[in-house]
Amino acid sequence: MRLAQQGDKKAYAQLFQEITPLLRAFVRKKISRAEDMEDIVQEILISIHRASKTYDTARPFKAWMFTIARFRLNDHLRGLYKNRAQGAEISYEDADHNLLEAAHVTESYESREYINKLLAHLPKKQKKIITMMKIEGYTAKEIATALKMTESAVKVSAHRAYKVLATRAKEEK
Amino acid sequence: MDTDSLIQTMVEEGASRPLPHPVKQTILWLAGTGFYLGFMGGYFGLRPDIVLKIDNFLYGLEIFFLCCMSVSTAMAAFCLSRPDGHQKPWMKYLPFGFAALWTVTAFTGAMDQIPIAEIFSAMSIAMSRGAFDCPKHIALFSIPPGLAIFLIVRLGAPTQYLWAGSIATWSATSFGYLLLRLIEQNDNPAHLIVWHALPIVFMCALGMIIGKYALRWR
Secondary structure, eight states: OHHHHTTOHHHHHHHHHHHHHHHHHHHHTTOOOHHHHHHHHHHHHHHHHHTGGGOOTTSOHHHHHHHHHHHHHHHHHHHHHHHHHTTOSSOHHHHHHHHHHHHHHHHHHOOHHHHHHHHTTSOHHHHHHHIIIIISOOOHHHHHHHHTOOHHHHHHHHHHHHHHHHHHHHHHO | OOHHHHHHHHHHHOOOOOOOOHHHHHHHHHHHHHHHHHHHHHHHOOOTTHHHHHHSHHHHHHHHHHHHHHHHHHHHHHHHTSTTGGGOGGGGGHHHHHHHHHHHHHHHHHTTTSOGGGHHHHHHHHHHHOOTHHHHHHHHHHHHHHHHHHHHHHHSOOSSHHHHHHHHHHHHHHHHHHHHHHHOOOOOHHHHIIIIIHHHHHHHHHHHHHHHHHTOOO
């Protein structure tokens, strides 16, 4: 890090290459989902990069690095528990992820019948929500007003529907 | 973006140049604060009996411990601007030691004025007098150094932002207290507790809240 602070980019790259496995091992102890784990490792790496000015070369590097890693990991876990405490069964990232998966499926088949077939597996209300949201382009707020539901209930319902659709799509493949 | 590409991007940006050492930051901040407080002291004028008071051993000791408390809080705040607290976890507790010594000294000095048993009734009398000028002056003396210390702490990456906020406020307000002790000719312990010390405690709690929003490293 001392060399990196003096502008040595090779040393900086080597530092990152060496600490990434350590950080992965550190995060793996708390996070089991592989994609979450890599996201957190990246967040930690960015934090280390942004905080590089605060490192005093006279002090041990690992203690500094793991403090940042712990802070970012706790931040992530705090956000996760907060979402759960607020009753949100899903995170927006999850919803987006599943949505992308579903979008990918629709792109690959490019068939409206196929989508209709998938939607047929959904309960009536979920089918309505997905149709309004993804085909007709309404926002969750507008759907909530139209169906006399709360906005969060619409989002939760949509997320459940995405899950069913993704599962069905995988089965059909 | 995969991790290797991210590393490549960050390497291209390069590491930032290190911040000055916390001791250096403390010295710079103390110089600025000293200049400001010197100016304010000159403007308001020191208490008329300052020469006599300085000769009083306990008063001198009280001022000395106040200085130690203020300097140690500044040092602790700058250490807390590092994510790892500059690897000196004891630093943030050091001001409490000086605060305890200062409290003992101040109480010992005040015992000849009011018996300890009557301190609470004296405090309620002091409260009813409503000397709002004192906390106002403490705030006036503390706000510019407080803003400066918050800005400097923000340059770092404080992970203990609540601590950093309250300790930074404590540092600025204790200098305000110190100057007020040199300006105001009132040694009534009940007045000092109610209108000097308690507002500082309140301001530190406020500093903690401000720290949560202004200092939190994202």
